[in-house]
Amino acid sequence: MTAQKKRLLTGLKPTGGSLHIGNYFGALKPFLDMYSEYDSVLFLADLHALTTVRSGDELRANSFAIVRDYLAAGFDPSKALLFKQSDVPEHAELAWILECLVTVPFLMQAHAYKDRTAKGEEANAGLFNYPMLMAADIILYDTDIVPVGEDQRQHVEYAREAASKFNNAYGATFKEPQEKILKEVAVVPGTDGRKMSKSYGNTIPLFGTKDEIAKAVMSIVTDSSGERPEHVYAIHKLFRSEDELVNIYEENRGKYKNLKELLIEDIDAFIAPMREKRALITDDVVREVLANGSEKAREIASAKMKEVRQKIGISL
Numbered sequence: 001m002t003a004q005k006k007r008l009l010t011g012l013k014p015t016g017g018s019l020h021i022g023n024y025f026g027a028l029k030p031f032l033d034m035y036s037e038y039d040s041v042l043f044l045a046d047l048h049a050l051t052t053v054r055s056g057d058e059l060r061a062n063s064f065a066i067v068r069d070y071l072a073a074g075f076d077p078s079k080a081l082l083f084k085q086s087d088v089p090e091h092a093e094l095a096w097i098l099e100c101l102v103t104v105p106f107l108m109q110a111h112a113y114k115d116r117t118a119k120g121e122e123a124n125a126g127l128f129n130y131p132m133l134m135a136a137d138i139i140l141y142d143t144d145i146v147p148v149g150e151d152q153r154q155h156v157e158y159a160r161e162a163a164s165k166f167n168n169a170y171g172a173t174f175k176e177p178q179e180k181i182l183k184e185v186a187v188v189p190g191t192d193g194r195k196m197s198k199s200y201g202n203t204i205p206l207f208g209t210k211d212e213i214a215k216a217v218m219s220i221v222t223d224s225s226g227e228r229p230e231h232v233y234a235i236h237k238l239f240r241s242e243d244e245l246v247n248i249y250e251e252n253r254g255k256y257k258n259l260k261e262l263l264i265e266d267i268d269a270f271i272a273p274m275r276e277k278r279a280l281i282t283d284d285v286v287r288e289v290l291a292n293g294s295e296k297a298r299e300i301a302s303a304k305m306k307e308v309r310q311k312i313g314i315s316l
Contacts, residue, residue, distance in 0.1 A: 006144035008038035008180075011045040011085070011137060012070065014062035015052060019069050020203035021267070022188035022196030025238055030182055031147065032074050040080035041141050042070075043297070044290070047085050047092065047133060051126040067286045072207065072278030083293030085137065090301035094136035097312060099129055101165045107131060111154055131155070135162035139174040140301050147180040170311040189234045191220045204235070207275045210268045217264045222256050229256050232263055239266040 010031065019028070035042070046063055053059045063084070075082070085091055107113065110131045116123040131154075138146055138159040146156045156179035163174035187195055190202030197203070204216040222229040228249045236245055236259075252258045309315035 005037070005039040007041065007142060008035065008145045008147065009041040009043070009138055009141055009143040009177075010147055011043050011048070011134075012066050013045045014049050014059060014066045016058065016062045016065075017198055018065075019206040020196055020198070021206055021235075021238065022190065022203060024073065024206050025188050026196075027182075028070070028073055034147070035075070036079050038145065041143070041297070042075070042080055042082045043137065044082075044084045045137070048130065051124060051130060064283055064286050067290065068278055068281045069207070071281050071286075071289070072274045074274075077289045077293060081293050081296055082289060083297040084290045087290070087294035088297050088301050090140060090298070090305045091133065091136050093305060094140055094308065095129070095133040097308065098132040098135055098162045098166065101169060102132065102162065106161075110158070111151075131158040132162060135159040138177050139163045140304055141297075142175045142304070143177045144175065145180045146177050147182055149182055153179050153181065166308075173307060173311060188238065189231060191216055191231070193221055193231045193234075204267065206271065207278050208271070209275075210264070210272075213267050213271065214264045217260050217267065220260065227253060229259060232256070232259055236263050236266065239263075239270055 044063055044067060046059060049059055049062070053062070067082070070082075071077070107128055110128075112130060113123050113128055116127060134155050135158050138156070139162065143159075146159070148156060156177055160176045160178075163176045167173055167176075190196035190200055191204065192200065192202045194200055194202060205212050208216070217232075217235075220229070220231050220235070222232065233245065233249060240248075248262065249259065252262075306315070
């Protein structure tokens with residue numbers, strides 16, 4: 001990795017579900033646009049997924065799928081580190097050490113835990129301790145920057161606090177990471193005009209077939225009283241410049257079917273290369289990419305943990 005660049009780290013949680021274009025433009029594309037500017041680390045957060053996923057087959061399938069998605073969308077593992085969290089046992093080891101430095105009330109402030117208990121639901125111990133595993137993920141690699149949405153700021157605050165507590169107890173060891181708030185993340189409208197979300201059932205699949213794209217686009221809610229179908233137009237802006245669209249929509253005023261058909265063609269033209277690339281990415285390719293990344297990640301992690309073990313006194 002390049003020493004001159006700041007290190008950026010982010011995790012992918014393999015909890016299932018097919019990606020849609022809202023995921024792509026809202027999170028995946030912003031990451032792909034910036035990761036090569038940094039000394040980037042991308043990891044598959046499979047240990048985190050254990051707080052909710054209860055099927056080995058499901059977690060395995062989800063893990064293959066999410067790596068395949070990122071590779072198909074343009075992530076280049078030769079330009080960054082991509083590995084599986086569980087292949088680097090130093091993550092769990094450091095998490096335990098950090099848990100011994102923080103208090104129960106401190107962990108009780110975590111949003112995920114508070115949200116679960118506020119609903120009257122029981123939180124498992126993994127969810128409760130989740131912030132310290134996440135902190136370990138981050139500080140183990142001397143991370144400078146963690147790109148997050150505003151609602152995830154607390155993750156980095158916990159990591160910073162954990163690093164500070166260790167440094168105060170044992171001497172300067174870990175960098176205190178900074179969050180990079182993705183304020184410009186696109187809010188992609190769904191087929192009903194609300195934010196595109198699987199929970200709303202208003203998505204257009206990122207790697208869908210042309211028929212699947214057509215079915216989704218044809219279901220976009222239109223307002224016959226307007227001069228143009230605003231929901232169609234809002235999605236179309238993701239695939240063409242507004243300068244082009246102004247003339248197209250003016251020429252097809254009131255011809256909503258024509259405009260939807262054009263949108264189908266534009267989305268499919270954009271997705272087809274990724275869809276075709278994804279179909280060629282075998283499980284063996286994913287395994288090889290992750291194995292190569294895990295080997296390099298362990299070199300970094302083991303060197304850092306050698307220092308940690310010496311400082312805390314378990315290295316004799």
